[in-house]
Amino acid sequence: MFHTALSLSDLLFLLKGASVTVAVTVVAVLFGTALGLAFGIIKAQFGWLATVPLTFVLDVLRSVPLLIQLILANAFQSIAGLGLSPFLVACVVLSLYTSAYCAEIVRGGIEAVPAVTRRAARSLGMTWRQDMTNVTLPMALRVALPGWIGLALGVMKDSALVLWLGIIELLRSSQILVTRLQEPLFILLVVGAIYFLMSYPIARLGGRLERRWREND
């Protein structure tokens, strides 16, 4: 018969960790998307020469491991004496990390809108802003949304790395329980199930959207 020392309050402790994971993710995805939208529009609108510095920075954010970025940012904030909480550092780093990927998604979406469509909008007398908000972005959204959902889920999974800064999120809380209860396999399975339940339904939804919208093209 299966027996475990994992009590209800331990499970609640894990769920509290999961709520921290969700909080970090939501903050990072919100700010990251806002920044990424701006970066993506800039990258799609200006030539590659004008955006070399931006491209380089975004490229660095995507080519350096997130864990190293977190350690660096945390070290920097203590060097500079900013006195930020680890949670805030984690949110800032994850937001920038998200924005780097989001910029590519947004740029791809905008570039998927045929140039003639945009020219038609402009020749109807729309301003650049009207063209963006009424024609280009709505059309780009269809291309970009599945990728964006994937990105948001990716950030949720990558947010596990903030445990290195001492933030007690889902994975870290499982380690605390493992140290006390000495049942690594079972507790990790529970944690994996929680991650899976948070990620899988949204991933399925994204996949469905992608298929459905492809049929209409």
Add this chain to the structure above:
Amino acid sequence: MFNYTFHWYQAFRALPQMLHGALVTLEVAMLSMVLGVAFAVLLAVARMSGNRVARGLATTWVEVARNTPALFQIYMAHFGLGAFGIHLSPFTALLAGITFNNAGYLSETFRGALNAIPPTQARAARSLGMGPVRAFWSVVMPQMFRISFPPMTNQMVWAILMTSLGITVGLATDLAGVTQGLNVKTFRTFEFFAMAAVLYYLIAKTVMLSARLLAWRLFRY
């Protein structure tokens, strides 16, 4: 505001050590890619096969790999498998975790590529007298790799970035591990990890560039 003196010289003096760690990083990433591709092909074939058990197992693998954090998968290999009496070293645990992750993501890539290959290719190969395995191996699979080469390159870069998670299970020989070892000895966190970040960037860029050259050499008609 700045009450800190940077000691870059220390970081530069440790460069040979860190470059040695970078080799280990590349080694883990490459091994995990080779194993990952092998498993991914099997998974992709299993998911498209008629056998329900094989399909179920492959689907479970792929969905778990894609819907849980890579760090969780590495923890599972390092701490979780102990319950079965399997005690992996940090190196093996990291390799197992990344391979599991790679295989899951790559098999979806391969499945998409297999769907993009016209079924007439396999049928033509069969009608030339090839067996099913031979037809897959010499006709379908090369085309599959050609289609999925760019995503495979991305996955390789991902694998390199994921190797940095080795420090969380105590791996001390890869780039991140060496850097962490230097860090706990000297507490020059920023300098050493900035150096590591530069090295990771250079490794990722080199891999991307060589993949592009390789693709240009391999895939021209």
